[in-house]
Structures are given as C-alpha cells and as structure tokens.
Amino acid sequence: MDFEALKKYSALHPKPAGLALQYGTAGFRSKAEQLDHVVFRMGLLAVLRSKAVTATIGIMVTASHNPEEDNGVKLIDPLGEMLHPSWEEYATQLANAEEQELQKVITEICQKAAVNLHKDASVFIGRDTRPSSEKLSQSVIDGIQVLGGQYHDYGLVTTPQLHYMVCCQNTQGQYGKATLEGYYEKLSKAFMELIKQSHCSGESQRHLKIDCANGIGALKLSEMKPYFPQEVAIHIYNDGTKEKLNHLCGADFVKVHQKPPGGLDMKPNERCCSFDGDADRIVYYYKDTAGHFHLIDGDKIATLISIFLKEFLAKVKQDFKLAVVQTAYANGNSTRYLQDTLKVPVHCVKTGVKHLHHKAQEFDVGVYFEANGHGTVLFSKAAETKIRQLVKEEKDDEKREAAKMLENMIDLINQTVGDAVSDMLVIEAILALKGLTVQQWDALYTDLPNRLLKVQVADRRVIDTTDAERRALTPPGLQEKIDALVKKYKLSRAFVRPSGTEDVVRIYAEADTQENADALAHEVSLAVF
Ligand code: 16G
Ligand code: ZN
Numbered sequence: 001m002d003f004e005a006l007k008k009y010s011a012l013h014p015k016p017a018g019l020a021l022q023y024g025t026a027g028f029r030s031k032a033e034q035l036d037h038v039v040f041r042m043g044l045l046a047v048l049r050s051k052a053v054t055a056t057i058g059i060m061v062t063a064s065h066n067p068e069e070d071n072g073v074k075l076i077d078p079l080g081e082m083l084h085p086s087w088e089e090y091a092t093q094l095a096n097a098e099e100q101e102l103q104k105v106i107t108e109i110c111q112k113a114a115v116n117l118h119k120d121a122s123v124f125i126g127r128d129t130r131p132s133s134e135k136l137s138q139s140v141i142d143g144i145q146v147l148g149g150q151y152h153d154y155g156l157v158t159t160p161q162l163h164y165m166v167c168c169q170n171t172q173g174q175y176g177k178a179t180l181e182g183y184y185e186k187l188s189k190a191f192m193e194l195i196k197q198s199h200c201s202g203e204s205q206r207h208l209k210i211d212c213a214n215g216i217g218a219l220k221l222s223e224m225k226p227y228f229p230q231e232v233a234i235h236i237y238n239d240g241t242k243e244k245l246n247h248l249c250g251a252d253f254v255k256v257h258q259k260p261p262g263g264l265d266m267k268p269n270e271r272c273c274s275f276d277g278d279a280d281r282i283v284y285y286y287k288d289t290a291g292h293f294h295l296i297d298g299d300k301i302a303t304l305i306s307i308f309l310k311e312f313l314a315k316v317k318q319d320f321k322l323a324v325v326q327t328a329y330a331n332g333n334s335t336r337y338l339q340d341t342l343k344v345p346v347h348c349v350k351t352g353v354k355h356l357h358h359k360a361q362e363f364d365v366g367v368y369f370e371a372n373g374h375g376t377v378l379f380s381k382a383a384e385t386k387i388r389q390l391v392k393e394e395k396d397d398e399k400r401e402a403a404k405m406l407e408n409m410i411d412l413i414n415q416t417v418g419d420a421v422s423d424m425l426v427i428e429a430i431l432a433l434k435g436l437t438v439q440q441w442d443a444l445y446t447d448l449p450n451r452l453l454k455v456q457v458a459d460r461r462v463i464d465t466t467d468a469e470r471r472a473l474t475p476p477g478l479q480e481k482i483d484a485l486v487k488k489y490k491l492s493r494a495f496v497r498p499s500g501t502e503d504v505v506r507i508y509a510e511a512d513t514q515e516n517a518d519a520l521a522h523e524v525s526l527a528v529f
Contacts, residue, residue, distance in 0.1 A: 013036050023095070027083075051121050065213070128156070157220070166178075187224075325349060388407055
C-alpha cells in the first residue's frame with residue numbers, strides 16, 4: 001500500500017481535531033460540513049471491504065429524512081444488505097482516527113479482517129439530491145482511487161436503487177441488470193403482468209398522489225413513467241423544484257406529525273402517499289369526507305401484503321412458512337390483527353432495518369416493516385425456486401396461475417432493502433387485484449391511539465434494554481415504574497429506548513384513548529429522569 005500517497009490525499013480531507021462520530025443504525029449522519037474526512041475514509045474502507053469479500057461494495061451518500069443541511073454515508077454489502085456489524089466498528093475507528101494514526105488503523109483493520117491487499121476492489125457509488133452530496137461523493141472517489149480501487153458512479157439514485165445495483169452485480173445478473181434501465185424494466189414488467197389480472201379498477205381507482213419529500217424520488221419516478229402505460233396515473237408533488245428537501249413533507253414528517261404534508265392538495269377519499277428523502281420509506285394516507293386525516297403506516301402496509309401473500313401461498317399448497325417481523329413501535333392492534341385474525345406469526349426485533357431483515361431471512365416468506373414505512377418481503381431461495389418451477393411445470397391451472405402471481409410479486413419486490421418505489425407498486429397492484437379502496441384497506445383494523453416523545457438526558461447510554469427494546473434493564477427501578485404507570489390505563493403499553501441516530505431517549509406509549517396515550521407518554525418521560 002502506498003502510504004505516502006494516502007498521507008498526501010488524506011491531508012486534503014482533514015479531520016477536525018477531536019471530532020468523533022459513530023457508524024450507527026443508518027451509517028454516519030451529521031452536518032454536511034463535518035463529513036468530508038468521513039466520506040473520504042469510507043471510500044478507503046469500501047475498497048478494503050471489497051478486497052476482503054471479493055465482491056462489489058456500495059457506498060451511498062444520503063441523510064434520508066434528515067434536514068437538507070445534514071448528510072450521511074453508508075456502505076452496502078455484496079447482496080445489497082447493510083454492512084456487516086463487525087465492519088461497523090472498523091468504520092467508526094477509521095472515521096475517528098487522528099491524521100497520524102490513519103496508517104496504523106488501516107493496517108490493524110487489514111490484519112483483523114484478513115484483507116488481502118493484492119485482490120482487486122470494486123465500488124458502486126450513489127448519492128441523493130442534497131446540495132452537499134455531489135462534493136462528498138467526489139471525496140468518496142478520492143478515497144477509492146488512493147487505494148487503487150475501481151468504481152462506478154451512478155450519480156443521483158435512490159438508496160434502494162443502489163442496493164439493487166450492488167446485488168445485481170454480485171449475482172452475475174441473476175437478480176437483474178445493474179442499470180437504472182434494468183431496474184425500471186424489471187419492476188414495470190412485473191407490475192403490468194400483475195395488474196393484467198385485475199378486473200375492477202375504475203377510473204378514480206387508478207389515481208395516486210405522491211409526495212416525494214422534495215427529494216430523489218421525484219426524479220426517479222419521472223424517469224420511470226415512460227415504462228408504464230398512461231392508465232397508471234401517478235401524480236408527483238414536492239418534486240424539489242420549489243421547496244427544500246424534507247421540509248414540512250415526506251414520509252417521516254407525515255408519520256411523526258400524523259398530518260398531511262405541505263405542497264399536496266388532498267381531496268376527500270383520494271389515495272395519497274409520501275416517500276422520504278432517499279425513497280426507502282413510504283406511508284399512505286387520505287382525508288375522509290368529514291375532513292379527518294387517516295394515516296396508513298408501515299404496519300398496515302405489512303398487513304395488506306400479508307393478506308395477499310397468505311391467500312396466494314395457500315393456493316400453491318406448498319406449506320411455505322409465512323411470518324411478519326415488526327419492532328416495538330408496531331401498533332398493538334396491528335400485531336393482534338396479524339396474529340389473531342389473519343393467523344400469521346409475528347416476531348418482534350430491535351429497531352433498525354438490519355435486525356428486521358436478518359429475522360425475516362428465517363422464513364420461506366418473511367414480511368418486515370417498521371411502523372415508519374421502511375420494509376420489504378424476503379423469499380427464501382428454496383421458496384423462490386419452487387414458485388418459478390410451478391409456473392413452468394404445474395398442470396393444475398389454478399395452482400399455476402397463483403404461482404405466476406407470486407412470481408411477479410417476487411420480481412416486483414426489491415428484496416435487498418425497503419424501497420418506496422417498489423413498495424408503492426406492490427401496494428397499488430394488491431389494491432387493484434383485490435378491488436380495495438384506501439378506506440377499505442384502512443378499515444382492516446383501527447390503530448390504537450399512541451404518542452411518541454423524545455427527551456434529552458445527560459447520558460442516554462444509562463438506559464439498557466432487553467426483549468427487543470420492550471423492557472428496560474437499567475437504570476435500576478425504571479422498568480418497575482413504567483409497569484406501574486402502564487397499569488393505570490386500558491389497552492396500554494409503553495417503552496423507552498436510547499435513539500441510535502440522535503442524542504435522545506425515545507418514549508412510546510399507546511392506550512385506549514389519545515388523552516390516555518399522551519398522559520402515559522408524559523408520565524413515562526418524567527420517570528426517565
Ligand atoms: C435508522 C434506521 C431506521 C430506524 C431509525 C430509528 C436503517 C436503514 N435505518 O434510520 O430503520 O427506524 O434509525 O432511529 O436501519 P432511532 O434509533 O433514532 O429511533
Ligand atoms: Zn430513508
């Protein structure tokens with residue numbers, strides 16, 4: 001390794017002395033001006049990771065739903081999944097090394113991770129529409145080049161598109177073509193095949209208004225539009241030409257504030273949805289004739305998809321195991337509906353996509369969604385192979401047709417990570433096939449009133465949790481206090497957890513009425529101090 005060149009280039013991307021950041025649940029996130037050295041070094045790390053696993057690695061510059069002034073970076077592993085946890089630690093060490101320690105830290109990583117420096121390295125790069133993203137992705141390229149890695153810069157792409165590219169590349173095209181065109185063709189073809197079977201989509205049924213958070217989603221949806229016939233009537237709002245990214249709009253805003261985004265005029269009963277800033281999350285909503293706002297979050301999306309999959313999996317009669325993975329934030333009534341009414345097993349894991357993804361891999365068909373709208377469906381290799389085989393060979397018409405439906409779903413779903421564009425098409429296809437209106441979908445169950453609060457404490461790490469973050473182990477006595485508060489209300493539940501992305505403690509409470517959910521959340525927040 002040419003440490004002289006490294007030293008020279010690193011000096012062009014100096015680390016502010018004393019600044020320490022952590023590779024958290026969403027990679028690095030910070031004010032954009034603090035990130036130049038981090039992205040340069042993540043370019044270095046991507047090369048090392050690529051050499052260690054002999055595969056193409058992805059690197060995405062984005063801060064998702066965070067304010068436009070922020071930015072972030074995360075690495076994507078070979079099959080399009082999140083960076084392996086053991087390397088998250090290396091990422092943190094490398095980002096925080098003072099200039100004179102850089103060589104030592106790199107050497108250590110190479111030793112610990114058995115990196116063979118003689119191997120080739122290949123990195124795919126993508127970025128969101130933030131003003132700071134272009135320059136930061138240039139610094140990523142500097143880092144890659146200094147270690148002699150090859151790269152392909154996809155420029156402006158959604159986060160899930162980059163995950164898709166990396167997976168295509170490392171599976172020799174089995175997952176699809178590693179181009180934007182390949183992505184659009186694969187998804188649009190599967191979608192059109194699916195809705196061919198729908199008989200009940202009237203004119204008004206087809207319209208969908210999409211709030212793109214003034215981000216990358218708008219650009220990519222416009223690119224995709226020509227792949228669809230005119231009947232697919234999607235209307236793009238908050239396309240980034242007028243307002244700031246994520247400002248008073250986007251999936252996170254809508255979910256957190258439980259109200260419609262700015263910039264989108266909603267008529268009663270119109271179906272609308274919001275993407276987040278990098279288009280890996282989606283939530284739906286509508287306004288009823290009385291003017292009340294109804295949010296359809298990740299839990300209800302998981303429910304709709306599960307209903308569809310359960311029906312068609314039953315038709316192919318293969319005894320595939322279907323399960324849903326949620327986090328502690330899932331509304332209690334969604335869990336009850338899935339388990340008791342739909343009879344689909346539900347599993348709860350810690351917050352963060354990697355935990356949900358990992359758990360969902362245990363089943364033939366694993367549906368996972370966070371309440372905030374990030375999610376997808378995973379099919380095991382065996383299930384996918386069997387379904388494709390049934391499409392080709394099954395003699396029984398009904399079974400073969402059901403398999404065909406599932407095969408198109410498999411192709412429409414981005415199995416690498418939650419993808420707002422793909423999820424939207426999955427939802428639109430299911431609504432059309434089942435002839436469901438947005439109100440009927442919403443009426444599957446009623447969300448329990450809930451409240452999310454955050455509080456600043458001296459050190460959020462004093463809170464340690466267990467049972468998928470649903471119970472606090474420390475500080476001593478806290479869980480007992482929460483238990484006593486929860487007992488005061490009906491249908492109630494509450495938990496606290498340290499945030500993985502902000503210096504705060506988050507509190508979640510739900511109860512029979514909004515007043516009670518609010519009161520419970522407030523009382524729990526007082527118990528945290
Ligand atoms: C990150 C996670 C998201 C999670 C959120 C929780 C990924 C790609 N993203 O944005 O899934 O919901 O963190 O944030 O894993 P918190 O720890 O601050 O509550
Ligand atoms: Zn996002």
